[in-house]
Amino acid sequence: MYSDNMQYLSREELKKVQSERLVKVVKKVYDNVEIYRKKMDATGVKPEDIKSIDDITKLPFTVKHDLRESYPFNFFSAPQSEIVRVHASSGTTGKLTVVGYTQNDLDVWADMAARCLSMTGADNNSVVQVSFGYGLFTGGLGLHDGSQRLGALTVPTSSGNTLRQLQLMRDFGADTLCCTPSYAIYLSEAMAKEGFTDRSQFKLKRGIFGAEPWSDEMRRDIEKRLQIKAYDIYGLSEIMGPGVAMECEEQDGLHINEDHFFPEIVDPDTLEPVPFGEKGELVITTLTKEGIPLIRYRTRDITSFKLGECKCGRTLVRMNRVTGRTDDMLIIRGVNVFPSQIESVLFNIGDRISPHYQIIVDRVGALDTFEIQIEISESYFSDEVGKLQALKKEIEHEMTSNLGISAKITLVSPNSLSRSEGKAKRIIDNRKKAN
Amino acid sequence: MLVNQIAVFLENRKGRVGDFAKVLADNKIDLVSMSIADTKEFGILRAITRDNSKAVKVLREAGFTVTSSDLIGIEVEDRAGGLSEVLELLYIGGVEIEYLYSYARTEAKKAIIMLKVSDIQKAMAVIEKNKIKVLENSII
Numbered sequence: 376m377y378s379d380n381m382q383y384l385s386r387e388e389l390k391k392v393q394s395e396r397l398v399k400v401v402k403k404v405y406d407n408v409e410i411y412r413k414k415m416d417a418t419g420v421k422p423e424d425i426k427s428i429d430d431i432t433k434l435p436f437t438v439k440h441d442l443r444e445s446y447p448f449n450f451f452s453a454p455q456s457e458i459v460r461v462h463a464s465s466g467t468t469g470k471l472t473v474v475g476y477t478q479n480d481l482d483v484w485a486d487m488a489a490r491c492l493s494m495t496g497a498d499n500n501s502v503v504q505v506s507f508g509y510g511l512f513t514g515g516l517g518l519h520d521g522s523q524r525l526g527a528l529t530v531p532t533s534s535g536n537t538l539r540q541l542q543l544m545r546d547f548g549a550d551t552l553c554c555t556p557s558y559a560i561y562l563s564e565a566m567a568k569e570g571f572t573d574r575s576q577f578k579l580k581r582g583i584f585g586a587e588p589w590s591d592e593m594r595r596d597i598e599k600r601l602q603i604k605a606y607d608i609y610g611l612s613e614i615m616g617p618g619v620a621m622e623c624e625e626q627d628g629l630h631i632n633e634d635h636f637f638p639e640i641v642d643p644d645t646l647e648p649v650p651f652g653e654k655g656e657l658v659i660t661t662l663t664k665e666g667i668p669l670i671r672y673r674t675r676d677i678t679s680f681k682l683g684e685c686k687c688g689r690t691l692v693r694m695n696r697v698t699g700r701t702d703d704m705l706i707i708r709g710v711n712v713f714p715s716q717i718e719s720v721l722f723n724i725g726d727r728i729s730p731h732y733q734i735i736v737d738r739v740g741a742l743d744t745f746e747i748q749i750e751i752s753e754s755y756f757s758d759e760v761g762k763l764q765a766l767k768k769e770i771e772h773e774m775t776s777n778l779g780i781s782a783k784i785t786l787v788s789p790n791s792l793s794r795s796e797g798k799a800k801r802i803i804d805n806r807k808k809a810n
Numbered sequence: 811m812l813v814n815q816i817a818v819f820l821e822n823r824k825g826r827v828g829d830f831a832k833v834l835a836d837n838k839i840d841l842v843s844m845s846i847a848d849t850k851e852f853g854i855l856r857a858i859t860r861d862n863s864k865a866v867k868v869l870r871e872a873g874f875t876v877t878s879s880d881l882i883g884i885e886v887e888d889r890a891g892g893l894s895e896v897l898e899l900l901y902i903g904g905v906e907i908e909y910l911y912s913y914a915r916t917e918a919k920k921a922i923i924m925l926k927v928s929d930i931q932k933a934m935a936v937i938e939k940n941k942i943k944v945l946e947n948s949i950i
């Protein structure tokens with residue numbers, strides 16, 4: 376049985392650990408990363424000014440842009456000889472945000488992912504099917520390492536090939552499934568369709584779902600369909616990957632692994648901390664990371680701390696489900712999509728279309744739908760169907776290759792999309808209605 | 811002679827054809843022929859009216875996306891193979907046909923076909939050389 380007492384430290388003991396770790400990491404980034412040194416010098420704060428975790432608010436924030444500017448490896452704090460793996464996520468400019476891990480980082484990650492699994496009752500007797508994608512995306516390999524660290528039988532199915540997923544789930548007796556919530560629904564639909572209707576053949580007890588925005592309604596739906604308990608896992612590749620925060624069996628907020636990731640919640644406009652329990656932007660400082668330590672990293676995720684103690688006895692602070700973002704990033708089928716990426720594709724199509732577009736995201740059944748409505752230009756309109764179809768096809772192709780995800784392109788009349796003063800309503804995300 | 815046709819972009823929205831007809835009716839423009847080429851996502855309505863230039867103006871004012879283009883109207887024998895013979899002549903002459911549709915008039919003795927071609931000059935040369943009958947101006 377996996378156990379570590381860090382989850383149960385008194386708040387004072389935890390604070391002591393956090394303080395020691397913060398002092399060390401601040402000194403390290405000041406000495407090793409030019410951007411941090413410049414930022415700290417600009418605000419006049421020296422490493423020796425940071426004596427305890429309470430001094431964290433003296434430090435400047437870090438944003439995703441800082442990482443992108445340092446593409447690919449300039450943000451690394453450890454020498455490249457010590458970096459043993461990289462992961463990456465997509466960003467606005469087509470450049471990836473690259474994160475490097477030392478062996479120690481991977482060990483800590485495995486520990487945290489194992490801790491997360493154990494919070495849901497999984498242990499070394501469990502069979503864990505990891506149906507997150509394996510690759511640059513952190514989901515697959517992160518939970519894989521965590522499951523192995525836990526001592527569970529780990530089944531690295533990765534994503535896709537649904538029929539085989541179901542066969543192996545049944546034949547290997549998986550009790551724990553890790554994937555995106557939408558894929559969980561898709562699997563449940565496939566179960567019915569492919570004739571896996573005898574529930575007694577399956578040992579599935581729990582699911583660990585993340586990498587996508589989802590709601591409590593969706594949780595109940597998944598629990599009913601698969602007859603399991605569904606848990607929310609939180610993570611982001613910049614910080615580490617899955618394993619930053621996790622729901623325990625109480626399903627009452629996500630415990631943040633704050634012995635490694637120090638959380639703050641700030642007002643995204645003033646950047647001042649909000650009163651405990653109020654909504655704001657989650658800011659995380661990595662206390663032990665070596666490859667890319669991040670100081671006060673603005674996650675752009677909106678959440679709030681949960682008041683009170685958890686019945687499970689863990690002292691780790693809890694956060695509520697993420698309800699939105701402070702930037703305009705969309706997560707569609709697990710892929711990060713920025714409207715600015717769409718704009719740059721449309722710009723390259725030129726004057727055959729007008730620069731007005733609207734993004735409509737929805738969830739039909741299990742999967743996200745992604746539509747981009749684009750106004751054709753008056754001058755390009757022709758009486759020939761083929762010309763418009765070729766244009767549509769060209770845009771579809773360009774979107775897929777630039778966004779890494781396919782979009783349905785709908786051509787609409789010039790001037791038919793709403794124009795509003797100032798900020799146009801370019802994004803309609805109907806998935807949010809369920810939250 | 812060439813026949814002017816207007817084309818209107820139709821989004822896949824309810825009532826768009828009705829809106830189109832209403833604009834023409836309100837402006838007392840008589841519709842002579844109409845056809846719709848549709849795909850899953852959108853359609854293109856093609857029409858000939860008694861006053862195309864006025865139709866283009868009022869439709870644009872009403873928010874429609876409109877363009878106009880010239881077709882060739884030809885008369886073909888109303889019998890099996892009538893159309894085939896003409897199309898073959900055009901094909902041999904290197905004229906590509908973008909689309910065509912038949913234009914029905916009750917009193918007509920011959921079938922009338924509207925052709926949108928890749929190259930009007932070339933098409934007219936083929937038509938003249940082969941003495942294919944083109945539509946008289948007065949017919950519309």
